[in-house]
Amino acid sequence: MTQVFNFSAGPAMIPTAVLEQAQKELLNWQGQHTSVMEVSHRGKLFMELIAQAEQDFRKLYNIPKNYKVLFLQGGARGQFAAIPMNLMGKKGKALYLTSGHWSLTAAKEARLFCHVDEMNLLEVGDELKTGNLDFSDISPNYDYVHYCPNETISGVEIFELPKVGNTPLVADMSSTILSRKIDISQFGMIYAGAQKNLGPAGITIVIIREDLIGNARQETPSIWNYAVQAKSDSMINTPPTFAWYLCSLVFKYLLSQGGLKAIEQRNQDKAKLLYDYLDNSTFYHNNVAKKNRSLMNVTFTTGNDELNSQFIAQALENGLQALKGHKVLGGMRASIYNAMPIEGVQALITFMEKFEKQNQ
Numbered sequence: 037m038t039q040v041f042n043f044s045a046g047p048a049m050i051p052t053a054v055l056e057q058a059q060k061e062l063l064n065w066q067g068q069h070t071s072v073m074e075v076s077h078r079g080k081l082f083m084e085l086i087a088q089a090e091q092d093f094r095k096l097y098n099i100p101k102n103y104k105v106l107f108l109q110g111g112a113r114g115q116f117a118a119i120p121m122n123l124m125g126k127k128g129k130a131l132y133l134t135s136g137h138w139s140l141t142a143a144k145e146a147r148l149f150c151h152v153d154e155m156n157l158l159e160v161g162d163e164l165k166t167g168n169l170d171f172s173d174i175s176p177n178y179d180y181v182h183y184c185p186n187e188t189i190s191g192v193e194i195f196e197l198p199k200v201g202n203t204p205l206v207a208d209m210s211s212t213i214l215s216r217k218i219d220i221s222q223f224g225m226i227y228a229g230a231q232k233n234l235g236p237a238g239i240t241i242v243i244i245r246e247d248l249i250g251n252a253r254q255e256t257p258s259i260w261n262y263a264v265q266a267k268s269d270s271m272i273n274t275p276p277t278f279a280w281y282l283c284s285l286v287f288k289y290l291l292s293q294g295g296l297k298a299i300e301q302r303n304q305d306k307a308k309l310l311y312d313y314l315d316n317s318t319f320y321h322n323n324v325a326k327k328n329r330s331l332m333n334v335t336f337t338t339g340n341d342e343l344n345s346q347f348i349a350q351a352l353e354n355g356l357q358a359l360k361g362h363k364v365l366g367g368m369r370a371s372i373y374n375a376m377p378i379e380g381v382q383a384l385i386t387f388m389e390k391f392e393k394q395n396q
């Protein structure tokens with residue numbers, strides 16, 4: 037088989053070693069002569085699986101004891117609604133820091149449930165660049181502050197933490213989760229859909245400080261109520277067991293690769309290779325300021341829609357899949373999540389050089 041590299045933004049690549057293990061165990065999981073999909077989620081073996089998965093995930097991020105980890109459904113978008121339902125308190129207001137499509141969408145959904153103030157983090161200019169991130173003067177007016185550390189569509193990553201004093205900071209980490217080390221204790225809550233760095237679509241991870249659980253508005257549906265989910269091992273209804281299982285394999289795999297320190301280094305090496313190439317090229321352009329360049333989603337364009345389309349089509353013929361940028365932005369996007377080997381980035385650059393020579 038010709039080698040292909042999949043640059044999809046999500047659902048995205050899953051490490052080959054994980055897929056091979058799942059394949060090996062598919063018909064006979066844990067000696068049960070049945071697959072993991074066909075056993076009770078409350079059975080001993082599955083309960084052991086989820087306990088181990090949580091332990092491994094906690095180890096990867098060094099999650100403090102006063103944080104709960106929930107494995108929910110409904111994707112990140114489900115959380116856009118669950119967050120205000122659960123975290124809205126006496127102040128009745130939330131601050132949404134926006135930096136692109138997903139943070140804006142989160143703010144729009146939250147407006148269904150509470151008063152939302154929005155602040156654009158991006159400065160006016162040709163480049164996508166964040167400005168001042170100190171909100172400690174206004175944050176006491178809000179029940180929580182929400183932001184998106186990595187905007188998947190534009191490739192804007194915010195490495196610095198917004199300053200919000202003692203107000204809980206809530207982060208949509210859908211496309212940056214497990215890509216680099218973070219200090220969990222700086223956050224009130226973190227959430228992420230699984231389909232980029234954790235596993236397949238269908239499961240959503242929530243990491244939440246315990247004192248923020250238990251204040252949901254009364255009419256909150258049970259499946260969205262963090263207190264109910266925390267009390268019932270994230271199993272108030274039947275969970276997506278196969279997705280959970282695959283996530284458990286991904287966590288084990290990441291630990292075997294040296295954990296987040298090693299993963300972060302690899303991600304930095306991959307991103308540097310691609311951004312250095314883009315910086316040295318006059319043919320391709322990336323419009324994200326250096327300090328905000330995403331390690332996971334690298335956007336670029338030739339500046340010409342027709343050439344971009346040819347690039348995407350010819351890249352595909354060369355085994356480089358899913359390089360089309362998101363429809364709201366156009367151009368190209370290479371998503372280089374944890375599972376993308378450096379060889380994939382090298383192959384992309386080789387193709388980009390060839391395409392540039394042919395079309396200059």
Ligand code: PMP
Pocket residue numbers: 046110111112113114138184186187188189208209210211229230
């Ligand atoms: N937030 C971010 C940063 C995303 O990248 C996405 C999906 N690409 C979402 C939210 C929405 O996720 P879901 O489809 O799981 O609801």
